[in-house]
Amino acid sequence: MTLSKTIAVAVSCIGLVPAALAAQHPHLSEQTKQYVVVDTTIVALRHVRVIDGTGAAPRDDQTIVLTHGVITAVGDAGMIAVPAGAQILDLAGRTVLPGLVMVHEHMFYPTGGVAIYNENAYSFPKLYLAGGATTIRTAGSMEPYADLNLKAMIDTGAVPGPKMDVTGPYIEGPGLGLYQVHPLTSPADATDMVRYWAEHGATSFKLYMDVSRAELGAAVAEAHRHGLKITGHLCSVTFREAAGLGIDNLEHGILVASDFVRDKKPDACPAPPAVVTSIAAIDIGGDSVSALIRDLVAKHVAMTSTLGVFETFVSRRPPIVAGALEAMTPEARVQYLQGRARVGDDTSSLWTTLLRKEMQFERAYAAAGGLVLSGSDPTGYGGVVPGYSNQREIELLVEAGFTPVEAIKISTLNGAQYLGRADHVGSIAVGKAADLLVVRGDPTARIRDIENAETVFKDGIGYDSQRLFQSARGAVGLH
């Protein structure tokens, strides 16, 4: 179901919004226009429930005014004057939240076979936008030029998609053996990689599981020299060591921390499953984890929750939503269903414990004052499909014990703060970009209502969520 247009009048209203605030109106291509349902200068969303992204309680019967792509008013319906000439959308029964800002996204999918990780540059940007993600950080790139080109195409309106913070190629030693990944040879090599990609448009970096402390330190220093942040999915280097070397963010949470593996050798990733068995055995509320949390929080290390991909390794979890299954190619669907069959029915498996511990850890991290971020990480064996996955991640944060407004803040304003873009995105406030997710129902009462996306606004342009989702049917895994 899409928004109904009550009044559509194009007017000129230069002067209402300072030029510096007005979003650049992109020249939308014919392809992009297929998904657009609102594209006028002034839009008023009336009678909506607002969850503003700050963690504040929801407010009923609000009006939000968007002018030239910027939020210019928000407040009680009776208090906000709708400007003359505005397109008025009567949205009773809907909730409006900030467009999602999620930071562990990828433009590639684990296709398996020869390609292994296949860039899905056609379907993924549409799926992210469909799911309400208006700003994403790609947490590691297999095809950095493709990601950079895609970002430019999205920004100019050639293709629909989210605002992208593009992470450079994985900074990783020779252990991974993936032909898409450059095997690091030295700390100087790490410096070179970061410098090259920072100079060619990457705005973020990611270290992977097999790097030395010296390589990690060199990459961190070079990223910071360019004023950019760097995260890691680590193994060879412990969380505490990485924090000491200045890393800004850690991906996936405690389940990948090698800090608790007995007799861990420096700069070496312990043979699996040593890391996860060490975490399964540890008390998340105990002294050693609490001390690690204190240390990381004191060093301002953000922690990214990726519960959605972990969930796919756990038995007897709810099945993937029908739309996500239909988005896959037949081959990807078979791969996913075989993977799910391998996970099996055994709820005494390690992963049942691990998911619960990770949820507990994320709550403890936030309670200790740490910045928790969220992302969906569409990897694993293919059971994580962008768009659907962003919504699922929020549901899992609620299952972890966060309130719905906390889970939404983690997935909006926290991400914006980390990316240094909280002045522009991440909450519903006057002066910020009109990036909004409109859903039927009330996610504070029933978190699954987050799946009822109707319209996603990016810079004031409204996209039909369902039309975007449908455009990707049968594509995921291929392109």
Ligand SMILES: [Zn+2]
């Ligand atoms: Zn990832």
